Amino acid sequence: MGIPQPSLNRLPQYHHYLNQLKAKGINTVSCSLIGLDLNLVPVQIRKDLQYTGIVGKPKTGYAVAELIAAIETFLGWNNVQEAFLVGAGNLGTALLGHERFSTFGLRIVAAFDTDPEKIGQWIHGKMVLPLEKLADLAKRMSIHLGIITAPAECAQWIAEKMVSGGIQAIWNFAPVRLNVPPEIIVHNEDLYSSLASLSWKLAQRFNIPFQQDGGSN
Amino acid sequence: MGIPQPSLNRLPQYHHYLNQLKAKGINTVSCSLIGLDLNLVPVQIRKDLQYTGIVGKPKTGYAVAELIAAIETFLGWNNVQEAFLVGAGNLGTALLGHERFSTFGLRIVAAFDTDPEKIGQWIHGKMVLPLEKLADLAKRMSIHLGIITAPAECAQWIAEKMVSGGIQAIWNFAPVRLNVPPEIIVHNEDLYSSLASLSWKLAQRFNIPFQQDGGSN
DNA sequence: CATATCTCGATATTTTTTTATCGATATCCA
DNA sequence: TGGATATCGATAAAAAAATATCGAGATATG
Known part of the structure; x- marks a missing residue:
């Protein structure tokens, strides 16, 4: 490492x-x-x-x-990585709007979705494209990074499309473990996992109020 | 621990x-x-x-x-915690829409913002209230958990309001370290921090292409 | 019914990560 | 200019986490 x-x-x-x-x-x-x-x-x-x-x-x-x-x-934040985002829902929209990502080496260049309502829309200056076009476009634009903000059910399927398009790293916000070839870098951003520590600490606080460890971390 | x-x-x-x-x-x-x-x-x-x-x-x-x-x-996921969310922007809206949180012991009951445009709106069934009301309402409703999805600049100020309202734990999505009393539980959800590992691994991949460690984690 | 096999739970070992210690060196101040 | 002090960098020790080992108990199979 x-x-x-x-x-x-x-x-x-x-x-x-x-x-x-x-x-x-x-x-x-x-x-x-x-x-x-x-x-x-x-x-x-x-x-x-x-x-x-x-x-x-x-x-x-x-x-x-x-x-x-x-x-x-x-x-590696000074050579900006271009990325595709899949799932133009709430979370996807939020990430598309995060202009500050560019300071951190990330530029989302397009969004993808399967919902006909969303396809063709512009979100924060990025076009929402049909998912079928992802693999082909990723290849042609040499995109190496994919972001999944779609529901858990579709995540695996999306990941496979990404891999077939030559994407090397996936930032996965769906709460599922993706099954991809070992050379693909997957980073899971699991909000529930994060929530777990918080709930646990809070539960501790209320169950055992006399044992206040006072740690703010 | x-x-x-x-x-x-x-x-x-x-x-x-x-x-x-x-x-x-x-x-x-x-x-x-x-x-x-x-x-x-x-x-x-x-x-x-x-x-x-x-x-x-x-x-x-x-x-x-x-x-x-x-x-x-x-x-502690079976006794649901009620929470206040501050910052009804993109990310805040995304979290407000995450109905599944309730399965994980979290129920966001109201949103707060300072933007007059947003105040009074309903987002995913939750009313957006003026921030001034937070402390008082938190006390009256015995809310123990606060979520910050506001810009980094306001986060510290919001945190202080939360603390004054008796909130015990803060789930902070703003990329700042909050300065709060030690007994307050703070959980930082820093997307940039998360992005860092990903960027680093990707940079490694492209700088040292011969050393493929193949780790998907 | 006896034996082989699987998996748990406990203990021990290894590895990783954090924290402590200490000499060397740059800066400040008399 | 010389001594006091802060801080680095390296090495060592401690703590935490991951992994290995092994006996005991449960199930299946012949």
Whole structure:
């Protein structure tokens, strides 16, 4: 893997924080400061940042701009990936509207759906196309990334269309495990899974009110 | 913590899978089978399930229905939490429309916004109210869960309103770290963070095409 | 009814991730 | 200019999570 998954997940957090610093005109930052603001121990931050290849200066810390650039380069955020999105429902529409994705290396170039009502519409400047055209278009436009925001029932079928169109990575918002060839990168964004931790913690709070662990994480 | 975070995150995956089995009329399941379908090693599944308190039978495995119930009880999904959502934009609308949340212990009862255009509208059967009313209503209705789907700039301010209204847990979709009292449970749902792993893996794929690790996870 | 096989649950081991420690070095201040 | 201090980077230790192993019990089969 090269970098631990948890470190990978923290990098965008640093990225966001550093951009705030930059906006405030702060040019240099230490792990101690980041840790103070982000509630993490400095050593961990230092280790995470080391994966990006950045080097800091003792006593001073890191150059904010350099650090931002290092994270972006490391994550591949400076060469923008074009993506197709399938499922122009509520969630799909939300993602299509997220203009800020382009700052994070993602540009959704078209949406697909099977609903005749939706096909032909423009959502946030992107045309909704019939799903049958996906594979062919993906090939011709060399699209490597697909986003599934369709209902769980259709997800597998959509994934197969994506794969047949040469798509290499799928960002899947449907709560199903996709069955695809092993070389395809699948990232599941399961809101229910996320909700689970929250419910559990909340349930704990109300069932065992005397044992308040106070962790905000 | 009681249960490791990764285990907690896997439980909904099992839950979903088990429901599929149930729908197919399968009454009993072993960890080996789950593992085969979900691409996990049986021991890990067994350990995860043990946290829910379920006991299986050698040779047979677990009773599907019992197992589903055990997970739901463990996660607190059978006593539904009512929640307020703030930010009736694209993402907020998407979440308001997710009727299935109620199956997972979550019922969004009202939406809030500051935009006069939105206030008074009904979105998926939920009224959009002015944000000023949040704290008071939360108190009166004993709402313990808040969902933030507003822009990053407003998130901190919204969080404070929630806290003042007695809300105990916040599901935060804005990409900012919220500054709240330590006893408040905050769960950040950062799409950019999620995107990071995906971008990184995709970048790896295109930069080092000869080192195909083939991991679909 | 005995034996082979499967799977659980518990314990042990390995791996991964987090946290601690320490010497080296850059900056600040007297 | 010299010493105090903060912070990095590297190495080491600790904690957490994943995986392996094994005995015991349940079911099927001959």
